[in-house]
Amino acid sequence: MSFELKSTHWPLLALALRSADTQRLMQDWQQRYGDAAGFFDQDALLLDFSALSDSEPALADLSALLALLRAAHLQPVAYRGGSAAVRQQAAAAGLARADDALDAVQALTASAASSAIEPTPTPAPERPAVGALLIDRPLRSGQQVYARGRDLIVTAMVNPGAEVVADGHIHIYAPLRGKAIAGACGDENACIFATCLEAELLSIAGTYRTSEVPLPPEVRSKAARVRLQRHNDAERLLIEAIA
Amino acid sequence: MSKIVVVTSGKGGVGKTTTSASFAAGLALKGFKTVVIDFDVGLRNLDLIMGCERRVVYDFINVIHQEANLNQALIKDKQCEGLYVLAASQTRDKDALSQEGVERVLNDLAGMGFDYIVCDSPAGIEAGALMAMHYADEALVVTNPEVSSVRDSDRILGMLSSKTRRAIEGREAIKEHLLITRYNPNRVQEGQMLSLQDIQDILRIPLIGVIPESETVLQASNQGLPAVHMQGTEVSEAYKDVIERFLGQERPLRFVDAQKPSLLKRLFGR
Numbered sequence: 001m002s003f004e005l006k007s008t009h010w011p012l013l014a015l016a017l018r019s020a021d022t023q024r025l026m027q028d029w030q031q032r033y034g035d036a037a038g039f040f041d042q043d044a045l046l047l048d049f050s051a052l053s054d055s056e057p058a059l060a061d062l063s064a065l066l067a068l069l070r071a072a073h074l075q076p077v078a079y080r081g082g083s084a085a086v087r088q089q090a091a092a093a094g095l096a097r098a099d100d101a102l103d104a105v106q107a108l109t110a111s112a113a114s115s116a117i118e119p120t121p122t123p124a125p126e127r128p129a130v131g132a133l134l135i136d137r138p139l140r141s142g143q144q145v146y147a148r149g150r151d152l153i154v155t156a157m158v159n160p161g162a163e164v165v166a167d168g169h170i171h172i173y174a175p176l177r178g179k180a181i182a183g184a185c186g187d188e189n190a191c192i193f194a195t196c197l198e199a200e201l202l203s204i205a206g207t208y209r210t211s212e213v214p215l216p217p218e219v220r221s222k223a224a225r226v227r228l229q230r231h232n233d234a235e236r237l238l239i240e241a242i243a
Numbered sequence: 244m245s246k247i248v249v250v251t252s253g254k255g256g257v258g259k260t261t262t263s264a265s266f267a268a269g270l271a272l273k274g275f276k277t278v279v280i281d282f283d284v285g286l287r288n289l290d291l292i293m294g295c296e297r298r299v300v301y302d303f304i305n306v307i308h309q310e311a312n313l314n315q316a317l318i319k320d321k322q323c324e325g326l327y328v329l330a331a332s333q334t335r336d337k338d339a340l341s342q343e344g345v346e347r348v349l350n351d352l353a354g355m356g357f358d359y360i361v362c363d364s365p366a367g368i369e370a371g372a373l374m375a376m377h378y379a380d381e382a383l384v385v386t387n388p389e390v391s392s393v394r395d396s397d398r399i400l401g402m403l404s405s406k407t408r409r410a411i412e413g414r415e416a417i418k419e420h421l422l423i424t425r426y427n428p429n430r431v432q433e434g435q436m437l438s439l440q441d442i443q444d445i446l447r448i449p450l451i452g453v454i455p456e457s458e459t460v461l462q463a464s465n466q467g468l469p470a471v472h473m474q475g476t477e478v479s480e481a482y483k484d485v486i487e488r489f490l491g492q493e494r495p496l497r498f499v500d501a502q503k504p505s506l507l508k509r510l511f512g513r
Contacts, residue, residue, distance in 0.1 A: 137404065138447065139401075140397040140398060140400050140401035140404075141394050141395070141397040141398040141401065142368075142397075142398040142401055142402075143401045143405075157447065159397050159445055160394060160397070160445070161394055161397065161398065162401075175444075177445075
């Protein structure tokens with residue numbers, strides 16, 4: 001037999017539409033990602049219509065929206081939810097029906113549905129419930145790992161000049177001496193954990209600290225947790241030793 | 244079955260060529276038929292260190308481009324039996340190295356019954372260095388006890404485990420050996436150099452040897468003689484230890500402890 005048909009699972013990004021106003025969506029998209037060339041890397045995308053009204057007529061500019069997403073290096077491959085008209089339109093555009101897709105963003109879309117009258121300008125950062133990315137090999141100078149849309153666990157050392165990036169939390173069960181960037185898509189609740197904290201750079205949701213300012217002795221080379229703390233509207237990284 | 248060993252470092256001037264020459268000569272002294280290839284196309288040095296620069300007629304690039312055959316290009320070493328040098332071309336650049344060409348030459352050398360093929364890598368992480376490591380079975384990572392050298396070696400180790408043929412084909416990983424050169428125990432003690440512990444803490448690969456900092460190396464290269472032939476010197480002994488460990492023998496580390504200055508030195512300074 002020259003082939004084998006197997007089932008597989010595949011994490012993909014979901015774009016939850018909070019309004020049927022595709023014109024506005026495209027404007028908001030341009031504003032947020034218009035100049036972020038290279039942000040996406042041919043990631044598969046699910047269009048989630050479940051927050052839209054069940055009696056929605058066909059979307060005015062679906063093909064233009066798809067073209068915009070493709071231009072941003074996303075690959076729309078499936079859709080979920082939506083009125084009969086919208087579903088028919090999506091199927092005609094070549095999208096697969098994915099109503100059974102694992103529901104990591106349900107809570108988000110549900111809350112969006114209740115406030116559908118006032119859509120927020122950008123889709124909030126999402127962390128789908130896929131497993132963490134596990135790396136068992138040392139990361140050496142010049143190497144980079146990005147756990148897109150999930151947590152990152154590294155069981156070996158992260159050396160100076162290496163970079164670990166995750167949209168979720170980062171766990172390093174070895175010396176962390178390179179750069180660690182958690183909450184890369186803006187998740188302010190993301191944390192960085194390391195069993196031996198000697199990082200060159202720590203960043204959570206864009207707030208960072210370099211080793212120019214040495215780590216305090218109570219956490220340097222110790223097991224520690226880094227999180228983002230809001231203090232009088234200012235954000236700073238809080239680094240605590242783990243007992 | 245011949246074994247391909249790359250001598251690499253990332254950083255320049257740390258002792259790759261010195262090590263390639265002494266390592267290859269040391270293997271030949273142990274009776275192995277060995278060839279050492281200079282991959283530093285355009286900046287050839289190995290032939291100078293090996294003292295055969297006047298005998299280079301055809302080089303590695305000529306063989307790759309099939310302008311000469313291996314028998315014409317291999318230079319027989321005058322010091323030891325069974326050692327051959329394949330010089331780099333001085334007039335070309337790294338683009339002259341084609342992957343297919345390199346593979347063909349390595350296969351031909353294996354067919355000629357060489358036990359060891361030592362590839363002297365150029366500095367950097369570009370085409371020349373990648374080509375030198377691509378087909379390697381084992382790697383000697385040459386590192387000086389200073390931060391920038393350790394960082395560059397770390398980078399090279401990352402490439403050895405991702406960009407080489409063994410890595411790409413998912414075969415057993417390249418066997419990596421850490422060789423520390425220009426080690427000066429007194430300066431380590433004074434905190435001017437990284438210690439063995441500091442280096443291993445970052446690189447975490449098995450240590451195959453430590454070559455002490457010494458004027459012997461400069462004297463040897465000026466004479467066109469691999470340092471391993473400088474009988475009775477610490478450098479020569481240290482390289483011989485490296486060969487023994489490479490061949491599976493146990494040897495205690497030598498020349499790594501600081502020397503107390505003698506009474507006279509303490510009285511009169513250095």
